[in-house]
Amino acid sequence: MSEFVQECLREWRRLGVPDAVANEMAADLSADLDEAEAEGGSPEDVLGNSAFDPRRFAAAWAVARGVTGPPAPDPAPAWRSVVAIGLSVALALLAVVALLALSVRSGSQAVSVAVHRFAVGPGPIRMFSPGQVQMPPFVKTQFASANVQPIALAILVIAVIGLGLLAVLFWSPRLGRRRNRRDRGPRSPSWS
């Protein structure tokens, strides 16, 4: 069996063509290609331009016969969702931190307090239990020496833009429809 026919078989399996039908089509195609070769011809004599694109040819044939099954599950969407959720959470956290920094008084001490409160301080939202982590003194010192409001504003803008891009790229219904069309596979040849 030629590499062309094997590639066709792989494509038919991917498209959910039943094994019996796929094997029958492969046998017919192999016999025709062997006959053409025995007569001194080439695969192009049998297949025309399709001899250079086995996957497209196989898909067109299977679709024309109406033997394609439901599309095989694509692992990519689940992978994309995990990445999208992870990025969304990270950007949302960044936005929250930036908002905290902006909402308090400008100045280092307030920011330091805000960060400290978020990390270990009292209240319903904190990363560590009280007393578990002590903020090192140099952190306060560093915050104290800089006005972080412009940085916080920049981070907030970046986070919001990032969330917007994620919403468009991953959750847009229009793009979802396009992905679904792509997953459904090729259409019938234009002349059929």
Added chain:
Amino acid sequence: MGDGPAYGYEMTKRLGGRGLSIVGEGSIYPLLGRLERDGLVQTHRAASNGGPPRKYYSLSAAGQMALEAGVKEWQVTRDAVDGVLGLVATEVVP
């Protein structure tokens, strides 16, 4: 197919012999597949000349009716086009 049952490559050769090299458009297999799906051809397996069993295609009753209707439609279209081109030729040639 009106000349008798034929398998895929055999039909390609028949068409090529009559000046219809449709294989360049994407091969005859999808076309035969669509005809089979629509019930316009019937198939059977038979041994070829010393080779493996082949799938032979022939016209079904519905395919024969579709062929006749298509031929009539083609003739009407061809006559209409010939009529128009004849008028053009009359006007162009003194």
